[in-house]
Amino acid sequence: MEKRKLICICCPMGCRLQVSTEEGKVVSVTGNTCPRGAAYAEKEVMNPTRIVTTTVRIVGGSEPVVSVKTAQGIPKEKIFACVRELESVEIEASVTIGDVIFPNIAGTGVDVLATKNVQKCTKNVHK
Amino acid sequence: MAVILAMGCRERSRGALNIPGYRPAGIYSAGTAQRLVNIEGYLPGRRVVILGSGDIGLIMARRMTLEGAQVQAVAELMPYSGGLKRNIVQCLDDYGIPLKLSHTVVDIKGKERVEGIMLARVDEKSRPIPGTEEFYECDTLLLSVGLIPENELSGQMGVILNPVTSGPVVNESLETNLEGVFACGNVLHVHDLVDFVSEEAKAAGKNAAYYVKRSKYEAEGEEKKASRQTTIWIHPEYGVRYTVPSVLHMQRMAEEQVIRFRVGNEYKNSVIRVELDGNLVQGRKRPVMAPGEMEQVKLKKKELSAVLEKAGRTEAAHHLVIRVEEN
Numbered sequence A: 001m002e003k004r005k006l007i008c009i010c011c012p013m014g015c016r017l018q019v020s021t022e023e024g025k026v027v028s029v030t031g032n033t034c035p036r037g038a039a040y041a042e043k044e045v046m047n048p049t050r051i052v053t054t055t056v057r058i059v060g061g062s063e064p065v066v067s068v069k070t071a072q073g074i075p076k077e078k079i080f081a082c083v084r085e086l087e088s089v090e091i092e093a094s095v096t097i098g099d100v101i102f103p104n105i106a107g108t109g110v111d112v113l114a115t116k117n118v119q120k121c122t123k124n125v126h127k
Numbered sequence B: 001m002a003v004i005l006a007m008g009c010r011e012r013s014r015g016a017l018n019i020p021g022y023r024p025a026g027i028y029s030a031g032t033a034q035r036l037v038n039i040e041g042y043l044p045g046r047r048v049v050i051l052g053s054g055d056i057g058l059i060m061a062r063r064m065t066l067e068g069a070q071v072q073a074v075a076e077l078m079p080y081s082g083g084l085k086r087n088i089v090q091c092l093d094d095y096g097i098p099l100k101l102s103h104t105v106v107d108i109k110g111k112e113r114v115e116g117i118m119l120a121r122v123d124e125k126s127r128p129i130p131g132t133e134e135f136y137e138c139d140t141l142l143l144s145v146g147l148i149p150e151n152e153l154s155g156q157m158g159v160i161l162n163p164v165t166s167g168p169v170v171n172e173s174l175e176t177n178l179e180g181v182f183a184c185g186n187v188l189h190v191h192d193l194v195d196f197v198s199e200e201a202k203a204a205g206k207n208a209a210y211y212v213k214r215s216k217y218e219a220e221g222e223e224k225k226a227s228r229q230t231t232i233w234i235h236p237e238y239g240v241r242y243t244v245p246s247v248l249h250m251q252r253m254a255e256e257q258v259i260r261f262r263v264g265n266e267y268k269n270s271v272i273r274v275e276l277d278g279n280l281v282q283g284r285k286r287p288v289m290a291p292g293e294m295e296q297v298k299l300k301k302k303e304l305s306a307v308l309e310k311a312g313r314t315e316a317a318h319h320l321v322i323r324v325e326e327n
C-alpha cells in the first residue's frame, strides 16, 4: 500500500489529506472535512490536470507576445511538454480572444486559446 | 464637480526593505518581472529567488519556472504564506519549489549582477537569527513584499488617511472627508482581485455622478438637505484590522451596503459578529479566514433601522462594531 499526502485546494480550509492507494487504486482518503476533499484526492492521485497559462510570440503585431491558456486542464505531467511546444510557435497578428493558437497541444487533445487581443501593426513591428 | 481618487498602489521596492549590499542588476519587483515576461516577452533571469509569498510571488514562481528559469526558493518573513492554498499547491508544490517560512534576505552578493543571496531564519520579532544563514546561488531576486497605496496626492489635498490601510477614510458613498472627493480601488485599500476593484469603481462613479446632480439641485433649492442625519460609526474590533467604509449616513445609504475588511490572523470555525449600539445585527459563521483574503459583510438598511427602533435609540450618532468571535 502506498500513502500520499496532499493539501485540499477546493476551499480555503486547506485540509491535509492522506491518500492510500493499492495497485493503482485509491483505497482510502482521510483528513478531509467534506466529500469534496475525497473527490479532489481521488482525482489528484489518479489523473491530476492543470490549466496552463503562458505566452506565444506574435509576428507583425502591436505587441510582441500574446497571453494564452489551455482550453481545459491537461495532464500534469504534460505541462512542460505543452510550454516547450509553444516556445517555437509564432502567430501572425491580429489575434482575438478565444482564437485557437495551437490545436491538440502535446497530444492531449486540448487546444490552446488566446486570452488577449493583439492588433496588426505596420510600424514598430516586433519580431 | 466631483473628483474620484483611483491612483492604485505601487510595489514596495528594495529601498523600503533595508537589504544591505551593493545595488547590482537582477533585482526586480514581481510586477515588473510579470510585465517583462507576460507582455514584453523577456525572461529577466535564469536562477531566481523570490522574496514574499503573497499570490503575486507564488504566481511568478510558476511563471518563471514554465519559462525555463530555475526558482530556487520562495522566502516569507511571516510564519504563514499570504497567498491562497491553491496557489501554494499549484505554483510551488507542483514544481518542487521550497517555501521558506519565517525567512528573509540578509545579504545580496554580486556587484554588477546578482550572484547569490543569503537567506536566514527570523525569530518572532522578525529579526534574523545568527547562524541560520543559507546561501542560494542565483542571478535574479524578485521582490513581492507588499503594495503601498499611492496617496501622496490625497494627503496634499487634505484627505484623511487610515493608518492601517494607508488609504482614505471613506463613508458609505466612498466619499472622503472632503466633500465631493471619492476614492476606489487599490488607492483605498489593497485588493487581491480586480473584480472587487471594478465593483468599487462602479459604486464610486455612481455616487460621484449623484453628488454632482444633487449639488445642482441643492443650488437650485429643489432639494432641502435631509433635516436630520443619522450617522453610524464603524469600529473594527477583535481580529478585524480595518473596515471600508468607516462611517455610514443612514439617509444616504443604499438598501444593501457592503463592508469590506481584513482579519489580522488565521481564524478557523469562528463567527463574524456585527453589533449596533451593543445589539446583535448579524453573526455569520466562517469556517476559515486568513489575512490574505478580503472579507465582507452585507448590511441591510432595514435591519439596521429595525435594530435602532427596537432599542428605542433616536440619537444622531450610533456605533457599529465588527469583530471576530473565536470558539
Ligand SMILES: Cc1cc2nc3c(=O)[nH]c(=O)nc-3n(C[C@H](O)[C@H](O)[C@H](O)COP(=O)(O)OP(=O)(O)OC[C@H]3O[C@@H](n4cnc5c(N)ncnc54)[C@H](O)[C@@H]3O)c2cc1C
Residues within 6 Å of the ligand: B006, B007, B008, B009, B030, B031, B032, B034, B056, B147, B150, B153, B184, B185, B186, B187, B191, B192, B193, B194, B195, B197
Ligand atoms: C503585480 C500585481 C499582479 C496582480 N495580479 C492580479 C491578477 O492576476 N488577478 C487579479 O484579479 N488581480 C491582480 N492584481 C490586483 C489588481 O491588479 C489590482 O487590484 C487592480 O489593478 C487595482 O486597480 P486600480 O484601478 O485601483 O489601480 P491600478 O490598476 O494600479 O491603476 C491606477 C492607475 O493610476 C495611475 N496613476 C497613479 N497616480 C496618478 C496620478 N497622479 N495621475 C494620473 N494617473 C495616476 C497609475 O499609473 C495607474 O495606471 C495584481 C496586482 C499587482 C500589483
Ligand code: SF4
Residues within 6 Å of the ligand: A008, A009, A010, A011, A012, A013, A014, A015, A031, A032, A033, A034, A035, A036, A037, A038
Ligand atoms: S476537504 Fe472540504 S473542507 Fe477541507 S479543504 Fe477540501 S473542500 Fe475544504
